[in-house]
Amino acid sequence: xxxxxxxxxxxxxxxxxxxxxxxxxxxxxxxxxxxxxxxxxxxxxxxxxxxxxxxxxxxxxxxxxxxxxxxxxxxxxxxxxxxxxxxxxxxxxxxxxxxxxxxxxxxxxxxxxxxxxxxxxxxxxxxxxxxxxxxxxxxxxxxxxxxxxxxxxxxxxxxxxxxxxxxxxxxxxxxxxxxxxxxxxxxxxxxxxxxxxxxxxxxxxxxxxxxxxxxxxxxxxxxxxxxxxxxxxxxxxxxxxxxxxxxxxxxxxxxxxxxxxxxxxxxxxxxxxxxxxxxxxxxxxxxxxxxxxxxxxxxxxxxxxxxxxxxxxxxxxxxxxxxxxxxxxxxxxxxxxxxxxxxxxxxxxxxxxxxxxxxxxxxxxxxxxxxxxxxxxxxxxxxxxxxxxxxxxxxxxxxxxxxxxxxxxxxxxxxxxxxxxxxxxxxxxxxxxxxxxx
Amino acid sequence: xxxxxxxxxxxxxxxxxxxxxxxxxxxxxxxxxxxxxxxxxxxxxxxxxxxxxxxxxxxxxxxxxxxxxxxxxxxxxxxxxxxxxxxxxxxxxxxxxxxxxxxxxxxxxxxxxxxxxxxxxxxxxxxxxxxxxxxxxxxxxxxxxxxxxxxxxxxxxxxxxxxxxxxxxxxxxxxxxxxxxxxxxxxxxxxxxxxxxxxxxxxxxxxxxxxxxxxxxxxxxxxxxxxxxxxxxxxxxxxxxxxxxxxxxxxxxxxxxxxxxxxxxxxxxxxxxxxxxxxxxxxxxxxxxxxxxxxxxxxxxxxxxxxxxxxxxxxxxxxxxxxxxxxxxxxxxxxxxxxxxxxxxxxxxxxxxxxxxxxxxxxxxxxxxxxxxxxxxxxxxxxxxxxxxxxxxxxxxxxxxxxxxxxxxxxxxxxxxxxxxxxxxxxxxxxxx
Numbered sequence: 001x002x003x004x005x006x007x008x009x010x011x012x013x014x015x016x017x018x019x020x021x022x023x024x025x026x027x028x029x030x031x032x033x034x035x036x037x038x039x040x041x042x043x044x045x046x047x048x049x050x051x052x053x054x055x056x057x058x059x060x061x062x063x064x065x066x067x068x069x070x071x072x073x074x075x076x077x078x079x080x081x082x083x084x085x086x087x088x089x090x091x092x093x094x095x096x097x098x099x100x101x102x103x104x105x106x107x108x109x110x111x112x113x114x115x116x117x118x119x120x121x122x123x124x125x126x127x128x129x130x131x132x133x134x135x136x137x138x139x140x141x142x143x144x145x146x147x148x149x150x151x152x153x154x155x156x157x158x159x160x161x162x163x164x165x166x167x168x169x170x171x172x173x174x175x176x177x178x179x180x181x182x183x184x185x186x187x188x189x190x191x192x193x194x195x196x197x198x199x200x201x202x203x204x205x206x207x208x209x210x211x212x213x214x215x216x217x218x219x220x221x222x223x224x225x226x227x228x229x230x231x232x233x234x235x236x237x238x239x240x241x242x243x244x245x246x247x248x249x250x251x252x253x254x255x256x257x258x259x260x261x262x263x264x265x266x267x268x269x270x271x272x273x274x275x276x277x278x279x280x281x282x283x284x285x286x287x288x289x290x291x292x293x294x295x296x297x298x299x300x301x302x303x304x305x306x307x308x309x310x311x312x313x314x315x316x317x318x319x320x321x322x323x324x325x326x327x328x329x330x331x332x333x334x335x336x337x338x339x340x341x342x343x344x345x346x347x348x349x350x351x352x353x354x355x356x357x358x359x360x361x362x363x364x365x366x367x368x369x370x371x372x373x374x375x376x377x378x379x380x381x382x383x384x385x386x387x388x389x390x391x392x393x394x395x396x397x398x399x400x401x402x403x404x405x406x407x408x409x410x411x412x413x414x415x416x417x418x419x420x421x422x423x424x425x426x427x428x429x430x431x432x433x434x435x436x437x438x
Numbered sequence: 439x440x441x442x443x444x445x446x447x448x449x450x451x452x453x454x455x456x457x458x459x460x461x462x463x464x465x466x467x468x469x470x471x472x473x474x475x476x477x478x479x480x481x482x483x484x485x486x487x488x489x490x491x492x493x494x495x496x497x498x499x500x501x502x503x504x505x506x507x508x509x510x511x512x513x514x515x516x517x518x519x520x521x522x523x524x525x526x527x528x529x530x531x532x533x534x535x536x537x538x539x540x541x542x543x544x545x546x547x548x549x550x551x552x553x554x555x556x557x558x559x560x561x562x563x564x565x566x567x568x569x570x571x572x573x574x575x576x577x578x579x580x581x582x583x584x585x586x587x588x589x590x591x592x593x594x595x596x597x598x599x600x601x602x603x604x605x606x607x608x609x610x611x612x613x614x615x616x617x618x619x620x621x622x623x624x625x626x627x628x629x630x631x632x633x634x635x636x637x638x639x640x641x642x643x644x645x646x647x648x649x650x651x652x653x654x655x656x657x658x659x660x661x662x663x664x665x666x667x668x669x670x671x672x673x674x675x676x677x678x679x680x681x682x683x684x685x686x687x688x689x690x691x692x693x694x695x696x697x698x699x700x701x702x703x704x705x706x707x708x709x710x711x712x713x714x715x716x717x718x719x720x721x722x723x724x725x726x727x728x729x730x731x732x733x734x735x736x737x738x739x740x741x742x743x744x745x746x747x748x749x750x751x752x753x754x755x756x757x758x759x760x761x762x763x764x765x766x767x768x769x770x771x772x773x774x775x776x777x778x779x780x781x782x783x784x785x786x787x788x789x790x791x792x793x794x795x796x797x798x799x800x801x802x803x804x805x806x807x808x809x810x811x812x813x814x815x816x817x818x819x820x821x822x823x824x825x826x827x828x829x830x831x832x833x834x835x836x837x838x839x840x841x842x843x844x845x846x847x848x849x850x851x852x853x854x855x856x857x858x859x860x861x862x863x864x865x866x867x868x869x870x871x
Contacts, residue, residue, distance in 0.1 A: 050478065050480035053480075054807040104802060126804070154737035356522070360533060362555065367553065
């Protein structure tokens with residue numbers, strides 16, 4: 001947990017304690033709880049209602065390395081464990097996945113190198129039930145063999161889907177950038193590895209990762225403060241959130257080679273930590289300005305080449321990473337063009353062009369936050385990475401993130417590129433795996 | 439031990455954001471034109487839908503693709519702006535203003551959707567209005583670019599067996615232009631020239647029956663934008679068309695096609711009620727029942743390629759069509775078809791039991807809530823309801839209407855709509871079966 005996050009939540013908790021002692025009578029209006037806080041059971045939460053939405057979103061985020069806390073790393077273990085919980089039969093008798101399906105809702109499980117998230121999108125009148133069920137099922141996780149079997153199928157399908165897109169190259173870039181740690185181990189599982197994971201290992205992982213004190217509950221959409229009263233807690237659960245797993249930068253040597261379902265080239269750079277907010281915002285801007293479909297500088301430079309290029313800055317605790325993927329028949333020919341455009345970005349562009357790119361960047365970033373589930377994702381991500389106040393969804397266009405975006409200049413953006421992207425990148429070359437896709 | 443936390447109500451200075459009241463649709467003063475707004479101030483951006491009655495039903499058989507070509511040509515019309523002094527295509531000029539614009543071609547309308555921050559919408563709306571006032575550039579270069587863009591969209595639909603099947607059962611169900619592929623086909627598009635586009639635009643892009651609906655962070659910017667876009671259209675009304683479908687008593691068609699797809703898909707097309715009609719809520723209950731028939735219990739909501747069945751409900755056209763698809767990679771196509779047929783017959787023969795009814799009413803309400811989350815879906819629901827003579831907030835009442843559905847309602851709707859249907863079989867190329 002970063003110093004900033006600790007101090008913020010500590011302050012909120014202190015405020016709660018102070019105010020809990022404030023005398024109040026029956027005549028006192030019932031106040032709203034704080035937007036961010038820690039519940040008595042140790043669960044951190046972010047409550048960001050939008051009562052005009054037709055749905056409620058209830059998400060639980062956990063700080064947990066995707067490949068496991070100890071023992072031989074298994075990419076995708078965190079997702080497998082979360083899926084085993086949602087598919088297993090709890091003491092209440094109905095698996096969470098079944099319940100959500102009956103509600104006509106959506107249950108999404110996401111695994112990132114150092115965190116995992118389970119998000120329910122449900123009709124608004126199911127919000128309290130969703131909070132109660134999700135927290136009860138995860139804070140005292142029941143894992144059974146039937147649930148594991150369903151989870152293995154679910155995780156294998158999710159991995160297969162991701163393996164046919166740029167995700168596969170981005171996941172492999174973690175091993176090119178880091179010698180160990182969560183980003184090195186990655187999240188993309190092989191079906192064989194998933195099939196060999198025992199219930200005992202899944203259970204041990206779930207018990208450790210899915211504790212109340214290691215959780216961040218995010219509530220968005222049509223959900224009221226009363227939902228916080230439905231959060232389950234667990235007596236005797238270990239206190240304290242998991243500390244971030246260490247990871248070591250890899251000394252760049254030869255490009256890594258890998259095989260998979262999605263051939264292409266990956267370029268990766270270590271970037272600023274999340275706490276270096278202006279620089280992190282600058283690299284988000286660069287990713288949009290260079291790689292946006294149709295209008296990005298790289299996209300336009302490709303001309304008639306048959307290549308698809310993606311680029312993104314991922315705001316991790318420390319360091320963030322800048323990832324580029326190049327795929328398509330002309331990927332090799334496109335690579336020098338991509339590298340030249342990235343290098344050119346270390347020079348400031350003209351003011352008018354910069355303002356146009358800023359307008360695009362602000363709109364596109366905000367557009368990704370309109371659905372309650374999108375907003376929940378950003379609150380969860382930035383909280384788990386240690387800088388919740390910096391979440392783009394926080395405060396909307398007037399919040400901290402977009403205020404920083406408004407203060408970017410051609411020179412500050414160029415300087416961020418010169419600092420982080422001027423060095424040679426880590427490189428992964430992904431070749432097409434022969435035989436049947438897996 | 440698990441227990442629910444006690445009431446957590448504490449007075450603090452850091453209060454949670456004040457929750458917005460449930461949104462209501464308001465009328466926007468657009469000088470007599472139809473304009474509406476549904477505010478959600480918690481959303482940082484705004485969306486503005488412009489519905490014009492220039493859909494597939496305006497096309498003759500020889501004009502297939504003309505509605506899409508006209509819409510695409512509008513977005514490719516060159517225009518200069520403050521951000522882009524050199525003329526660029528309208529879509530690029532809008533993009534440079536910090537907004538986006540796209541369109542969808544439907545059986546009875548074309549719906550343009552402009553989205554941006556309120557400032558972005560304010561910058562972009564005059565650009566769009568300027569092009570609407572002049573009409574699409576119908577020069578050879580612009581039309582060639584428009585045709586190329588449509589060819590990409592056609593190819594995209596051809597890659598999705600569900601959409602291929604839907605196009606086939608649409609063509610079996612509707613008569614006239616509404617039966618035609620929304621984007622035409624590449625060969626037919628080359629036969630359409632500048633004169634066709636100009637004439638189509640002049641005939642059907644009219645203010646009198648156009649509708650603007652703004653959603654999200656609405657306010658002065660979207661109100662002004664609604665007025666600008668509607669005001670740019672030529673005054674007048676076009677005669678409304680009535681969609682014609684195959685007779686209800688007619689036997690369903692069976693169609694087979696081959697595509698580059700990984701697995702066979704069975705696609706069924708049923709006649710169905712449109713949004714706003716009395717039978718619509720019960721039809722959503724039937725949709726929930728039929729589209730979940732083969733879903734296996736899993737650990738999370740399945741991604742589309744891994745779903746066994748699903749539905750595409752074209753409720754924005756009246757008469758509407760409910761399309762069910764079966765993924766032959768997950769369910770044996772023959773068994774899948776037999777299963778749907780059995781359930782459709784059973785639902786048409788006797789009322790659902792109370793437990794089954796309650797189960798699928800709950801699912802239907804949830805599915806409806808989830809499909810009305812996106813801003814463009816909300817804007818389209820308002821425009822679509824008004825276009826068919828229903829109140830603009832019709833979609834907001836559907837959840838409550840589903841809750842009131844009875845077993846008799848479901849039986850009535852099943853009898854009316856599920857007895858005959860068309861079937862399209864989309865097979866992988868090289869499959870001899």
